[in-house]
Amino acid sequence: MLQKKEDSLKGHAIKLLQGINVADRYKADSIFTKMFVRALRVNHSFLYPFDSLFTISRLYAPDSSFRIFTWQMVVSDNLTRQHGAIQMKTADGSLKLFPLIDKSDVTENFADTIGNNYGWMGAVYYKVILTKYGDRNYYTLLGYDENNIRTNRKVIEVLKFNDGQPVFGSRIFNAPGNSIKASNPARYVMEYKKDAGPRLTYDESLNMIIMEHLVSETNEPNKKWTLIGDGDYEGFKWMEGRWVYVSKIFNEMTPDGKAPVPVPLRDDKGNIDDTKLKEN
Numbered sequence: 001m002l003q004k005k006e007d008s009l010k011g012h013a014i015k016l017l018q019g020i021n022v023a024d025r026y027k028a029d030s031i032f033t034k035m036f037v038r039a040l041r042v043n044h045s046f047l048y049p050f051d052s053l054f055t056i057s058r059l060y061a062p063d064s065s066f067r068i069f070t071w072q073m074v075v076s077d078n079l080t081r082q083h084g085a086i087q088m089k090t091a092d093g094s095l096k097l098f099p100l101i102d103k104s105d106v107t108e109n110f111a112d113t114i115g116n117n118y119g120w121m122g123a124v125y126y127k128v129i130l131t132k133y134g135d136r137n138y139y140t141l142l143g144y145d146e147n148n149i150r151t152n153r154k155v156i157e158v159l160k161f162n163d164g165q166p167v168f169g170s171r172i173f174n175a176p177g178n179s180i181k182a183s184n185p186a187r188y189v190m191e192y193k194k195d196a197g198p199r200l201t202y203d204e205s206l207n208m209i210i211m212e213h214l215v216s217e218t219n220e221p222n223k224k225w226t227l228i229g230d231g232d233y234e235g236f237k238w239m240e241g242r243w244v245y246v247s248k249i250f251n252e253m254t255p256d257g258k259a260p261v262p263v264p265l266r267d268d269k270g271n272i273d274d275t276k277l278k279e280n
Helices: 002-018 022-040 274-279
Strands: 057-060 066-076 079-088 096-103 124-133 136-145 151-162 164-168 188-193 200-203 207-218 229-237 242-246
Touching: 002 022, 002 066, 022 066, 057 124, 066 124, 066 136, 124 200, 136 200, 188 207, 188 229, 188 274
Parallel strands: none
Antiparallel strands: 057 066, 066 079, 079 096, 124 136, 136 151, 151 164, 151 188, 200 207, 207 229, 229 242
């Protein structure tokens, strides 16, 4: 049953992004949302992956307590909105769903707002990190937002549940003396030049969120559309219930032309060493 419903959803999911004009995209979004909710109402749908809906982000929490769906719709060159929902795992397989309503375009302080699912700041999420402190679970989401015609954003969003209700945003970013985060924001926001691509990822071996340091091409750091990655990395490490800022993660730099390679087959003059060739 769910396979058939998924097949029916595919075309509308593609039109969300590829619709010829905004009216087509709005129509596709409306039809997709209604059909998707009907599919999720099928008993035990939580276990069904919907993995052919490649324009929709589908992420399970590491503890499988919920999954979160997010997607975007381009309204105009200067406005992109995100839609989504949280599906909770239930004992009887029935549907418990929290719709996510993007309020970012009517919110004055994006980085400082804490809200429920009806006051969501909007992003397409690509990673969920589970951390714990005491008896509380924190789900940290890494997301992407094609913000406007001049900039894109990547975000670190903390999700927690209070009495079973989702809350987005938490003042658990600790960075004393660091100007970018001195305001103790509710979420961390990387806003940067439209065609730049700074990294924001999670390194399991280091147990750290790693992001590329941003610099202004024109020495005007307050102008977000001038910011690009400089190849240096900073990050956050989970310590005692907080994401603690680390100013520099990788201290060693590889000189140009000196990247490590497995046992080189040529000597300094460029001649092949037959012995090493045979060994390899």
